[in-house]
Amino acid sequence: MKKIFILILALTLLSSVFTYGNINQVYRQGFVEGYLREPLKETLEIESYEGGIYSLPLSPNTIYTIDSQPVNASNFMAGMEVYAQIEGRKVVAVEGYSTSSLGYISPGSKIRTGRISRIDRNQLVLKLATGVEETFLTMPGTITLKDGKNVSLDTLYVGDRVKLHFDEVNTNIISRISIEGDSIRIKGLYKGKLNFVDGYGDKITISDVQHLNNGSWKQLSASMTIPYNKQSPLYVGGYSVSYDNLKYYRGKTVYLAMKDFFGRDQVERMVVQSQYESTYSDKIQDINWFTGGFELKNNRNIGFHDGTIVIKNDRLVDNFALSVKSDVFVVADGRGMDSSADVVYVLNEEVNNSNIGQHYIYAGRMNQIVEDRLWLKDFFLLEENEWQSFEGEKELFFDNDTDIYDLTNNKKITIKEFYSGDYAVDESSRYAKDQRLKDWHSYVYTDGDRISAIMVQKNMDSLLRQRVTNGIISSVTNDNLVGWGISIKNARDWSSRRSQWMEKNADLQVNLEKALLIKDGKQIEPYDLKAGDRMYLIRNDFYGKVLIVK
Known part of the structure; x- marks a missing residue:
């Protein structure tokens, strides 16, 4: 009886290691790659590189190759890395890799994963998990995928997490780019008092929780317990510290860049306040990369460091994404004229995401x-x-x-x-x-x-009355009297006189009944919009004219 209980327990623990993947996602993208779990019979049992488990039927005419050489299905061994091509919900080709022939790879088999740190037309600079940056090149034939759909290269942002595929070993020319979905986007910027640290569960409890909304800190809740990402660096006063010492900063203010992690809030980046908080909303006038500081238009000089949380296009980016003429909201930490930035929130938005777009x-x-x-x-x-x-x-x-x-x-x-x-x-x-x-x-x-x-x-609008606004859609409504409309939080209007984005201190209401709505280069309907969408908007006061979902 004891042996049976131990066996059942072992099987339960083993099954909890694996998660069954979204089979429809695999069918849509037309391929899956990872580790062969069982010898090939009537189905292909595979664990994808992402951890999903799939059981896929094999076609009677499936083509089998190992290191590009034709073989029989019996030559495939459990544990071998494989690439499977899918058509009509069946596997039509299986490519295996014995690792003995390293001079050739099948198309798309060489992979690099990381976060985009810079975009310069056909050049992508990727920051790898090791912290090293590598430069790769796109070509007209480079395929770009997001959520299983083919999208344009100009949908890329600095800060996006991507997987790059290559057709040859010794090349930096990208054949295919897979963009991670909205999970890489920052949900919001919070701050609060650190009350408790659970070092075993990687959770913190903070009180007096506030979030950045419409250009200022707004009360969110009295207390909150949230998990944090121990893989990201922790900084205090510009210096990196161990998470083992986080418990000693109880009572201190912490700034948290939050993301949605499978429907739950998670701290993606954290900075502990060292001295006193000051906030500024201004334009960067100059940047000194040697000393690590920038000067605002009001002549205030503020330093930055490797732990500074820099948010641009709702993505975490490196300090090098900052540029002269950027409109920024800065949370500075220091005393008097000696301060450094704990947070830099870039307010700019343009029609194009980068200089790839036209x-x-x-x-x-x-x-x-x-x-x-x-x-x-x-x-x-x-x-x-x-x-x-x-x-x-x-x-x-x-x-x-x-x-x-x-x-x-x-x-x-x-x-x-x-x-x-x-x-x-x-x-x-x-x-x-x-x-x-x-x-x-x-x-x-x-x-x-x-x-x-x-x-x-029929008639031309008065363009003089129009203004350009960017922000985040907080709600979408369809009123019986006025029709479709949206509420926008963190809205900013472009000021021609100041050549600067000016933050609004309240949510903005806009009617979309007479607006051209664009997403991924296509016209959409108001019901296609959703809360959380970032947008770039041309409006005539209450009435929207052109809205681009970013």
Whole structure:
């Protein structure tokens, strides 16, 4: 009886080691790679590199190779690393690696995982787990995947955690990029008094919990117990300390960069306040990388260190992501003129995520439309968050994948309806005069000179009244009287006079009934938006005109 109990206990413990993966995710991406758990029979039993366990049916015509050499299924041994290609929910090819032939790898088998520290057009600088940085190159054929979907390279942000795949051993040219999902995004910035440290469970209890909201600290809760990430460094007063000493800082203020970890809050980065807190919201005027400090526009000099929590685009980034002219919210720690930054929150947002992107927003009168292109006359271009006017014409191209929306008649239209309609006419012609026709106006979102989405309307808006706003959607509503709208927290308006993002001190309400909504280069509907989405918005006071989900 005792032996049976021990056997059951052992099996229970063994099963708890493994987690069964999302089989639909594997089917969508069309491959899985990892460790073979059992010899091949009718199914492929595999543990993916991420830890998921999968049982996949083998096709009768499955192709088997080891080190690119054709073999029989019986040649595959448990524990061998394999790559399986999937079509029609069956494994059609299995590639094994004996590690004896190191001169060749099958396409996509060389892998590097890390966090993007810099983006410079076709160059990605990746910070590996070892702390070493390596530079890799993209090419026009580089495949970019996020949540199993093929996306554009310009969706990458500094701070994204990625897995890079290569087709050759001795190359730095990326064949495929897998972007980690929203789990890498910072959910919020908290602070509180450290009350208790559970060194065994890696948890802390803090009191007087506040979170950064609308440019200031707002009360969140009286107390909170949360797990922390012991793999990230812990800093006090600019110096790295061991987590074993964290318990000695009870009563001190801690700053916490929080993330969502499988539906629960977790501390991703933590800094303990050393002296006294000061906060600043200003523009960086100069950076001295040698001494490790920056000067704000108000001439205040603030140091930074390896433990400074730097947040940009809701992602943790390195200090080197800071740049002159960045608008920042700074939490400084020190006394008098001698202070260093515990937290730097970068407020900037642009149409493009990096210099990889070539997305533009135009507004103007449509002077001529033919089957695959149009010309805007005396148009406007949103440049550095401000409308710039241009004389003459701008030629733009559209295709079958372009989204076209007629705002005046509240409907999507086809390409044929677009170029054969009266959206652009010869206003001097007798026909146009008799029918009282005028050229329509448009808002255009492009990828280079290609129109991704366009919204057309009879009358032009007053661009002078418009402003550019960025922030985070806190709620999406559909009111019976006013229609779809959103509430925005941590909102900032661009000030042309100050050339600076100005934080708002309350949530902002915006109506989206007459707005062009863009996500991943495509037009979406208001119900596709969700709380937590970061966005870049052109609005006319209460009414949104163009919204881009970031």
